[in-house]
Amino acid sequence: MMNKEKYKRTFDTLASSERFSLEVTEMKKENKTKHVYSRIAAAAAAFVLVISASTAAYASDLGGIRTMFTMWINGEQQNATVTSSRDHEYEFTYKDADGKDVTVGGDGVTTDENGNERPMTASEIAETFGDTAVDRDDNGKVYLTYKNLKFDITSAVNAGKTKFVFTADGKEHYVTIDDTANESIGSYSLSDCVGPNEDASDYEALN
Amino acid sequence: MRQPVEQLMKAYQSHLFVAAFNVCKDAEDAKDVVQDTFIQYHTSTKDFTDEQHIRAWLFRVALNRAKDINRSFWRKHKVSLEDYTETLPFTKPADHDLFDAVMQLPEKYHIVIHLFYYEDYRIHEIADILKSAKAT
Structure with a gap:
């Protein structure tokens, strides 16, 4: 077997180990509490949103700020508690129709009027969930x-x-x-x- | 010419992930790189000559973004490389050894090796993507 073939076989293992959408699927099947991280770039009239998932354990209190937001989720307005889990990354917890806690998380970047990137605030990220x-x-x-x-x-x-x-x-x-x-x-x-x-x-x- | 970002995601998502992982050595960071790269493509108005031009541009953006993330202290190595490697389902022990060996190489070498061995780029193409001289 040629070196290239060995190399490709090795790194194909890495490539096939990470299926972005598949991870979200598996997580939803296993646990109703979502822990979805998304990165969102706001542009003038268009954006692209790609969702990836983290399998990291969720800590209920990570020492961050905690406030309430009203946000659009699945076509309905929900009251959600926001926790800042680390720099510029926020987790929103709301009750689903069965009264169970559902947590979604995200961080994002947006562009200011000077064209410079800056982290999105919790409020801006909450708004994107209505997108x-x-x-x-x-x-x-x-x-x-x-x-x-x-x-x-x-x-x-x-x-x-x-x-x-x-x-x-x-x-x-x-x-x-x-x-x-x-x-x-x-x-x-x-x-x-x-x-x-x-x-x-x-x-x-x-x- | 431009191609729909959905087509590019389908074609290059895993390739960009592997290339970014070579730099970040962290799966979550590499996923962020892939997303950022496609976002940059989507928001860019750059016109390309053909698909190979787009492909090379995507790799250049991804590798530069991965280097940026690597320099950012708070994002680095949320999961150790050793722990992550143990989760990879290598079909042969030799593959595990090869992966470990490549990961031990200095960044400037294994990016070049990766683009040559995995992406089948030629030396002058790699030099163009990395914006470096062929001799280096």
Whole structure:
């Protein structure tokens, strides 16, 4: 076997060990308490959000600040307690429909008016949870949510559709979800661009 | 030319992760690098000549971002390399040994080795990605 083949076999093990979406899936299956870390970059009219997961144990009190926020989660406004777990990283804990604690976490960067990157505040991160998200529930239903809007896109996703458009806050949102979404139960990567879009006819209208 | 970021994520996500891991030696940091790289692509208006141009640009951004993270004290090595390596399902003991040996190399060597052996880049292409002279 050639050196290159040995090297590739070795590092293929590393490459295949980390499946971003798969980790989220496994974690959701095992534990209803989510511990999802996301990094979000806010741009003028577009952003991309990729979710990765940490399997680190959750400590209930890490000595950080603790305040309450109202945030959009799964199409509903939820009161959440925020804890700063470490520099510029925050965890939000809210009650789900069954009264169980659910924790989501995140950090992020945004660009100030001078083009310089700065860490997002807890308030800004809480606001991003109201941004576009796609999630599959335990019954296999796939929902696209934006603040209080919630669209059932199960049949469209199962039919292989990946492009959707909806109107919210007076703007058209063109959402493309990862075309591997069907293979990934429970998590998606997506891009959300605010219109207009020259290829609008390619997108399935949701409202 | 531009390609949809979703296509690029599907094609290069794991490759960028492995390249970033070579620098960060931490899986969570390497994942952050991958995300930051695609965010930078998505928010950039840069025009590319072809897919190979995009691929090289993604590696350059990822490696530079990984070096930045490596220099940031508070993010470094949340999980020890030894502990993480033990979780990797190598098919042969020799693969484990090779992985350990590569990780012991100085950064400037194993990035070059990785781009050559794993990504099949030629020397002049590696020099272009790393912005260094071919002789070095």
